[in-house]
Amino acid sequence: MTEQTHEIRLHVNGVPHTATVPARRLLSDCLRHDLGLTGTHVGCEHGVCGACTVRLDGLPVRSCLMFAVSAQGHEITTVEGMAAPDGTPHPVQRAFRECHGLQCGFCTPGFLAVVAAFLEENPDPTEEQAREAVGGNLCRCTGYQNIVRSVLRAAELAREHPGAEPPGAGAAAEGGRA
Amino acid sequence: MKPPAFRYHAPASLAETLATLAEVGARGKVLAGGQSLVPLMNMRLAAPEHIVDINGVAGLDDVTVDAGGVRIGALVRHARLEADAEAAAAVPLLRQGLRLVAHPVIRNRGTTVGSIAHADPSAEMPAALALLGGSVEAAGAAGRRTVPAAEFFTGPMESCLRPDELAVSAHFPRPEPGTGSAFTEVARRHGDYALCGVAALVTLDADLRITAARAGYLSVSPTPAVLDLTDAVAGRTPDTADLAAAGRLAVGRLEPEDDIHATAEYRAHLAGVLTVRALRAAAEDALARATRDPRPAGSGSGR
Ligand SMILES: Cc1cc2nc3c(=O)[nH]c(=O)nc-3n(C[C@H](O)[C@H](O)[C@H](O)COP(=O)(O)OP(=O)(O)OC[C@H]3O[C@@H](n4cnc5c(N)ncnc54)[C@H](O)[C@@H]3O)c2cc1C
Ligand code: FES
Ligand code: FES
Numbered sequence: 001m002t003e004q005t006h007e008i009r010l011h012v013n014g015v016p017h018t019a020t021v022p023a024r025r026l027l028s029d030c031l032r033h034d035l036g037l038t039g040t041h042v043g044c045e046h047g048v049c050g051a052c053t054v055r056l057d058g059l060p061v062r063s064c065l066m067f068a069v070s071a072q073g074h075e076i077t078t079v080e081g082m083a084a085p086d087g088t089p090h091p092v093q094r095a096f097r098e099c100h101g102l103q104c105g106f107c108t109p110g111f112l113a114v115v116a117a118f119l120e121e122n123p124d125p126t127e128e129q130a131r132e133a134v135g136g137n138l139c140r141c142t143g144y145q146n147i148v149r150s151v152l153r154a155a156e157l158a159r160e161h162p163g164a165e166p167p168g169a170g171a172a173a174e175g176g177r178a
Numbered sequence: 179m180k181p182p183a184f185r186y187h188a189p190a191s192l193a194e195t196l197a198t199l200a201e202v203g204a205r206g207k208v209l210a211g212g213q214s215l216v217p218l219m220n221m222r223l224a225a226p227e228h229i230v231d232i233n234g235v236a237g238l239d240d241v242t243v244d245a246g247g248v249r250i251g252a253l254v255r256h257a258r259l260e261a262d263a264e265a266a267a268a269v270p271l272l273r274q275g276l277r278l279v280a281h282p283v284i285r286n287r288g289t290t291v292g293s294i295a296h297a298d299p300s301a302e303m304p305a306a307l308a309l310l311g312g313s314v315e316a317a318g319a320a321g322r323r324t325v326p327a328a329e330f331f332t333g334p335m336e337s338c339l340r341p342d343e344l345a346v347s348a349h350f351p352r353p354e355p356g357t358g359s360a361f362t363e364v365a366r367r368h369g370d371y372a373l374c375g376v377a378a379l380v381t382l383d384a385d386l387r388i389t390a391a392r393a394g395y396l397s398v399s400p401t402p403a404v405l406d407l408t409d410a411v412a413g414r415t416p417d418t419a420d421l422a423a424a425g426r427l428a429v430g431r432l433e434p435e436d437d438i439h440a441t442a443e444y445r446a447h448l449a450g451v452l453t454v455r456a457l458r459a460a461a462e463d464a465l466a467r468a469t470r471d472p473r474p475a476g477s478g479s480g481r
Contacts (some may be wrong), residue, residue, distance in 0.1 A: 003183045004186070008414065013309060022183060023185065023186035023229065024181045024182065024184060024219075025181065026180070026181070026216075026220075029180070045179060045180075045217075045220045046217035046220055046221060047213060047216075047217050047284060048280075053283060056286075056287075059257075059286045060282075060283045061215075061283060061286050061287045061288060062283060062284070062287070064216075064220070064453065065208075065212050065213055065216040065217065065220075065287065066212055066216070066228075066287070067186070067212075067216075067231075069186055069188070069231075069233055070188075070209070070212075070233060087391055101270075115284060132368075133282075135281060135285050135368050135369055136280070136281025136282065136369055140182065161397050
């Protein structure tokens, strides 16, 4: 079969993009290869590691488990869209840097997406809740201690600077409808 | 790995979906949340020629709670159902089970009806549907039918849905008054599929004596198993009931098998231990409900 292609329009980090892709193009690959947004990382491609996590209408989802054609009509936020327009890192990014929440950085974009969405819903988490929140993401470097610390520090930073939310955030309260 | 090539269909209505499914037949697959189908395709364990993406179909995302129970449409995500307070009040087992389904990020996308259609014997929601005696509403070219859970699951990853049928909704009936519920499981890592899981329903009469005890099992049988354990505990109060006897009764009726994750013997052991834990927690839940919402003595000891 000659492979059918689709002209798709994706809204990523507030910017409209178009791409021509076969239906089987994973959203993760579309972001990286078609749109050049290589901040989204790909580890396992079966939903287990969390490296590819992006936000879809505010909710963190695995971009390796979604076809790019299915992502049309949704607002996608990747790690490239987290900092403020003037380049100031997102509180979660600052906390990961301050607390050494990363070593090689491969897993980091996925953690950042999950933690940013989690803190919007739970601005003042306990350590237990912070640990649970990152339970679906794998990191082979840090041993997780500093990641948990980063989550708690990010919550502090966000409380010190309320209202400093970057674009694309904030739709997480909508529940699961996507 | 990358998924194999397929033709993509994105119907906008139920009628269009059913027409497409009828046309592509067994060469096609419904795509709901993609949290089971896409991993299978990425691993090249599934290679459908046609994908029918139902995410744009209107009218499939309702959660309806009424006197009979909770009905959920095919596009209701696990996370959305978990967050629904009305659904959790009507059928508490829903939220108790959903919390154990994968990780929150997977639940943001995966659908509860998709999980039931997928019929994984290690999944929580098929076991919950079977234990509650719920049903699936299927629509196809030949019309609609309601399939009770006991007939829906036909084997591991197999349901009685025909290739041209869509599971439109699932219905979880309210447990009878006086019932408490619980869901317990053991998994190697938090969020993994369970090595064994047990959901339980325990019903108390107005004198707080057990009138019914049932348990549903995952990962120990090809389809969700449901056992009536009432005989081991009937007429006792939760603190005098011999729950260990109920656990033994359950183990005697289950025949788990070996696989790469656990031996049959270990699974049987887990089933016994978890049966006791689930029954105890369900009985405590029933007691707590009775204290909050007492019923007049001598009423509602229906069995
Ligand atoms: C890392 C990871 C861990 C997981 N852990 C668990 C776990 O612990 N417990 C658990 O229960 N699940 C787990 N899951 C699976 C998850 O719950 C899925 O969401 C669910 O099994 C399938 O729902 P879906 O909407 O994603 O279906 P899809 O992946 O879209 O579809 C699954 C199958 O069902 C069919 N289907 C879907 N909807 C319909 C419909 N309406 N009518 C007819 N056929 C339909 C599809 O054709 C396909 O064959 C896990 C998934 C991942 C990626
Ligand atoms: S690459 Fe998507 S979860 Fe691992
Ligand atoms: S920092 Fe290397 S994998 Fe997490």
